[in-house]
Amino acid sequence: MASSNRLFNKGFLSLTFAQFFGAVNDNILKGVLSFAVASGGLWAGQLGKGGQGYVGLCLTIPFILFSGFAGQFADRTSKRHITVIVKIAEIFITLVAFAGFFLGNLWITLLAMLLLAVQSSFFGPAKYGMIPELVDSKQLSQANGSINMFTNLAVIAGTLAAGPIYTLYSPEPGSDSSALLWVPGAALVMTAILGLLVALPIPKLSAMDPDLKINWNPFSVYWSALKEMANSHLLLVATAWASFYMIGMLAILILPDYRDLLQVSPTKASVLLGILGISIGVGSVSAGLISGKHIEPRLIPLGAVGMTLFFTLLGLTPLKFGLVAALLAGAGIFAGFYIVPLQALLQHLSPDDERGRFLGTANALSFVASSIGSLVFLLARSRFQMDSNHVFLICAGLAFIGSGFLIWRLKPVITDSSLRGK
Template sequence: MKEPSDKLFNAGFLGLMVAQFFGAMNDNLLKVILAFAVVRGVWEGRLGDGGEGIVSVCFTLPFLLLSGFAGQIADRYSKRTVTLWVKIAEIPIALLAGIGFYFENLYLALLALVALTCQSSFFGPAKYGMIPELVSDKNLSRANGSINMMTNIAVILGTVIAGSASVRYHGAEDVARVAWLPGALFVGTAILGFVASLLITRLQPGQRDLNINYNPFVIYVDTIKKMGRTRLLTVMMAWGYFYLLAGLALSTLFRYPEVLSVGDDEASVLMGVLGIAIGLGCAIAGFISGDRIEPRLTTIGAAGLVIFFFLLAAVPPWMPDARPMIRVALSNVAFFIFFAGFFAGFYIIPLQALLQKLSPDDERGQFLGTANAVSFAFMTVAGLLYWAVMSTPAFNNRPQRMFYVSSGLMLAGSLFFLWKLRGTGILIGSKPNDQPDG
């Protein structure tokens, strides 16, 4: 089998980064444009109050059900081949979504969203599993930092484009309606992602004789038992736990138009600030790590999240006298959100690199697929917890107080994971050639 390249930005890894960029952008384009259409667009009221929640379920459920199966596929076949399959499949799915929007057929658009999410769930284990095959161990942290930075840029760009496309799709007094625009964006982005995937270096398949188990929950239980024999289970739970906090934070930010007394478009600046900060934090964490995996950065990231989540809840919002967009961008809220996002990058990059490094070569897809499913399970818990907490009087009129909950959970979780990992050596840094404890 060909050895991974010692060069970080080799042709294969660059192809993967660009393919991932367009994949993340397309996921976000479809999800955001569809959510806008359901909330206050052509399908307003069709799914009842809170209809955007159904869109979110359509987006997350396939990851929970298919990640384990997808991990097995990534282990059995070449991860490059799996990527090519899913990128080819993305093109007709994007076309289906475009047809749904053009003919204003909500259920066709929802079907396309589910199909696109299914496609993405197969891409996940192959994408993260091939990184150790494309770059050497010493570049794992830098590679993860770079690909996470590009993913966040794609999400930000996708959100901006989706907002503009939604205005043109629905039309307005001074804007002509362009019914074909969403479909053109979906298909064009899918084609660019497929072309980028052709640049990925040819990779060897894994277990050619692997028997596929079609029950995802059996896969998850079996994989978790294997992880439980090493420190990898704690690493995975610490990584997944982050998505509980991320889910709470994102849901809270959607309530910030009422906190800041601004419009939805002005408040969306905060989402952009968060995305930029996470991407920057991921990139810097990767390059600080250098030739090592540095779990100590996770501890620093957790401390930063505890502090800035607390400040978001405790400090009254302040904005300068300026135009609405500028006021939001220069507010203390944006400042705190930026540093929360920045430290989030520090938290996740070492854990992600450890998941890839410590997973067995012949089962890496299954291990990463299970980790992916766990992260979406935590996001589901976040949604239920957010609903339960926000329904209480103390939080309903002060949504920013949810950040007290986030800060407390981050503090409790980080102390627990530090205690679980005591004595393993993982907390003082991990060289690329370290072996997992038995």
């Protein structure tokens, strides 16, 4: 084990920035694609009403299919080695995206989105499984709060960049500007190169289970891990963690439509996504600071109640930019309170030699939930003709019903004083 008593040691900082640049790329590509297929976009109508739901599915389905393999590889191989390989792969994938945007081909660009999601699915278990190998167990809450903060800063950077990048790629009607077809691809390739460079200083880490025989049926891997997780509170923790991603996917798919709802530019609409990312980051860091050197599960119900309240208000209040921005900020802060202790519990409760498989399975659950979120969005918009802002009421209902049930079942963990070091 290479864990350090210092939170911001070289290895953890390298991992944090490698995650940062990966998340920036995910959000640039997803953001530009979402603007292109949303109402009023360059490719509007090619995927039907609410087409950004299909973009969401391109992001989530690979995680479901490949997280089982990824978790096994994370146990069998050095997590540092996996990180470097996926960062090299990211450069080649962004070259595919470059070609798609330059040629104006939606399908090549969606293929790049799929490939980037496959790459990210292999990084996920290695990334989260590496944290306990790089920092002391007493620093897990602060480490997760910090990496969540940087991830959400990356979401901000990626989503804020997506608006101007899309405008340069597809100028507004009546504009004198010429379309710069190379801009999205160039941004993606440069960010991928930076991600590889910052990953290289991660120290060498030993494989936790080098003799593990790979099971090539991912669903049997999931089933085996779920049965083991069910013997403790891990399964409920993983399910509560996954529910956050279903709600989050709905929120992310709703926001590009605010371009039409508020009659604003793509750049200003991307500011709303940035505000959500900033506030989740603030909530995550605050949760880490409140937890100190322990895990604070009592933040989970507080986060769930806060998300329910603010999503309800987003679905009911008038469509004014400042009001929407303020309510998104409130929802994001409470989302950070909800997710950080759950993430720390997943890492803390997973045994060392099975952490990769358990986190891979939890990852798969979260993306099953995200896929359900994409399908719910598609149904709400195309089948039930709901206005996008009213879909926030579905977010609120899911936060209230799903999280309420899970928190009730997780009461022994939430009230466990040993996790708080008392």
